[in-house]
Amino acid sequence: MAIEINQQQPPQEVGLSRIAVSETHGEDSPYFAGWKAYDENPYDESKNPSGVIQMGLAENQVSFDLVEKFLEQHCEASSWGNKISAFRENALFQDYHGLQSFRKAMASFMEQIRGGRANFDPDRVVLTAGATAANELLTFILADPGDALLVPTPYYPGFDRDLRWRTGVKIVPIHCDSSSNFQITPQALEDAYNNAESMNIKVRGVLITNPSNPLGLTIQRSVLENLLDFVTSKNIHLVSDEIYSGSVFSSSEFVSVAEILQARNYKDSERVHIVYSLSKDLGLPGFRVGTIYSYNDKVVTTARRMSSFTLISSETQHLLASMLSDREFTQNYIQTNRERLRKRYEMIIQGLRKAGIECLAGNAGLFCWMNLSPLLETPTREGELSLWNSILGEVKLNISPGLSCHCSEPGWFRVCFANMSEQTLEIALKRIQEFMGRRRSQHRETVFGNSSFFRALQNRKQKRKKKFSKIRRP
């Protein structure tokens, strides 16, 4: 220890880790800046009708009444009953295998969502406190620090944090654009892989979201088949985040990677892992329920052990086990939820069309992918950001700009429609229509005002006015 010559040494500031001081959590991006604006001035039907309407949060509130009704009518499902041991066992239960009844219920629910086209083994279900934890956990298991996962753009902004922050793993984008309807082309896949190789980065897997966030579109069967062949040939993993699988408007349009594996007799399936959660389909994000379904035994074992850091409350497991085991409830819920989401989607599409805005033809999710590129002053990131700022400031809507989703084409925006009442959505659409109306007349003035022909016309009009006014004066 050094001899203290200076008695008045200032207290040394104790250091933190690199992770603690890094910006990888991304909370300074525009995706989150809009949220701050909303927090400061939130819309309320009666108390603050001119506030910011939150259209950047992918939350499902359209079918919540069904869950509430079930719990009202089935009190025994949400109670510990009169058996003395039931509460005690539940209170002490912290086994990372999870409640068997809950795992069975989850597996069965996932099967029902896929119309029975895929089977799920409850022993392969690993429970985590939310899909956020599930994605991070899988990344820890499949890749080492410095390795990469390929992720198709545009993607959920949270992935930058969830897949990279603590894991030290990189994301290498697979660029998709409107020319292929934002579907993953074999060329884009190869390019991304080669791009990583050229940077001397080891690719450990591909992570897709199906149905896609932010596109609101399911991935086509042929694309999935191609993806499976690709990961097999490179001997890497495939993670399919199917968190919106229950939010597909029509059951027949969703193809899960599980179905394809089943059709292939589970050949090469040990590289495939599915992430699911009840936050979107059941509208219960506060409950923190996520799962990893893996066809790889080692991954299941490891994920289970690692889930010690993110266990689901045993009380929540017990409660949801009863609800998800009730086939009458789940069948009715899945069907009704689909129908209501479809109606909402149609409502917003028509409303946007009336405003002269086109969206990507979607078939799933809690949002639509809106094309505002004609409105950009310049077809650049800056143009998109400035448009986003005016929508936030003038129209008071928080929508998610494509650049926060790493979209390579500027001008696209994700707009959520399921986290509000129909009335609020009407108001939001009206605001957009008015905004577009204002823009169009501004545009007309600018165009016509700058044309020399019309300037000359205006001059003659003015001259004539002066002449007349001169004559009329006594």
Added chain:
Amino acid sequence: MIHSRSRRNPTREPDFSSSKPFSPGGSSDGGAGAAMRLIVPLQGVVQGRGGLILGSIIPGALYYFFQLYLKRSRSAKPSSNPPSPSSPSAQLAGFSRTSSRSNLSSRGSVGPVRVSARANSIAEPNDSPYYIGLERTSEDPYGRLDNPDGIMQLGLSENKLSLDLIEKWISENLERSMIGGADGDLNISGIATYQPLDGMVEMKTAVAVFMSKVMGTTVAFDPSRLVLTSGATPAIETLCFCLADQGNAFLVPTPYYPGFDRDMKWRTGVELIPVHCRSSDNFALSITALEQAFNQARKRGQRVRGILISNPSNPVGNILNRETLYSLLDFAREKNIHIISDEIFGGSTYGSEKFISMAEILESEDFDRDRVHIIYGLSKDLSLPGFRVGVIYSFNTSVLAAAKKLARFSSVSAPTQRLLISMLSDSRFIQRYIETTRERIREMYVAFAAGLKQLGIECTKSSAGLYCWADMSGLIRPYNEKGELELWEKLLKIGKINVTPGSACHCIEPGWFRCCFTMLAEEDIPVVIKRIQRVIET
């Protein structure tokens, strides 16, 4: 010189012709000529003629090219990430597997798809008696009526003694409902949506108040300094991620909770350096030992980021006194490191000694608070491990900011929060609960320690925790870790009781065992004693 250049530009052609004194002509001659040009000078070295210089340059050049070849065939790791020190062999094995597979990839997949080095080490079978014992017991658990020959669980420090009180409260106030809130509110719309991922404000307030009450301190815990996580396990891991980088270390006094080896190291890549405490001091923490361990780490080039203490200690059950806590703070300030104080047993006290939380010390003294962080949870004091509620309490705003964002990976379920808010807000119930639990733990401790004493087994004089630290060194032969593990096996297989051997806790003296008694009922104690006796007599 040459080596550093190659590391920066691995794909560049080596600057061979300009820097080497001998002509590059040899390389264009073809194999045999080149070989002779290399061998002859080397022979010159041996024969001591002229070739001495060439004889040293050529092996150097060969070595350089060999390294370059290795670097090209192995994928270069970006220099920003230090290699993981915990399992280098697994990593290398992973690399060689990968390179061979990429060569064969055109033939289709060969061999199993690779998982990370981290995953490989986690997937390995449990070799700690702590975990093995828990596994075996869960396969054949004792039940007084349904499985009287099963294994009795004395290896899990959980408190079953006062669950009946909690159960009664739930049945009286919530009609046994899982979603019941205050005023019998069964509506879940308030808890279904996204909540703050580091805990609801009301929950933080309720937990802060509970912490003061259960620790018997007048110090108020500030709810804005709390981050809630799904259990104390992620709380400690999250804190570790905030305070240390991969490869850094924490000093941990032994014996310590076996779970730390997993919780603090698995994913963070952090090391734990044991600081041994001995029975001669009643396993008290010695600053001299800390100092020694710190200096040795520095000599090894290992950066120590903090000290991890558990107070009350697990597995010994000591409460750290004021002087020790002051000395610890001085030590931490001198070395400019953190202190993590795991106070999860803070409410499970039964002796005459009063528990003093770090929060209390920092309130009354002018120490720099930025380096102190407290871990807590509801698993022990409130007997609800299944509900997953853990706490990080810190005075450091930067740590809190980071921990808050990291809490999204391990959030507490909203319905659970609501239930607990109601319960924790019932101050009369909580008061009664705390008093009753304390009383019951003490009764069990006294009965259990007395029972062990009958067999000639002494326990340390502990004042807290849900276990006692028993000295069975007189029963092990030989007097070392092997002897201890043999006794542990006998107790598990023949005695059918699961206790935790000191070696699993990194205790430097063999023969000590942690026996948790709060999973038992009072009538189970004689059964346990008889079973131990049976093993002793074998």
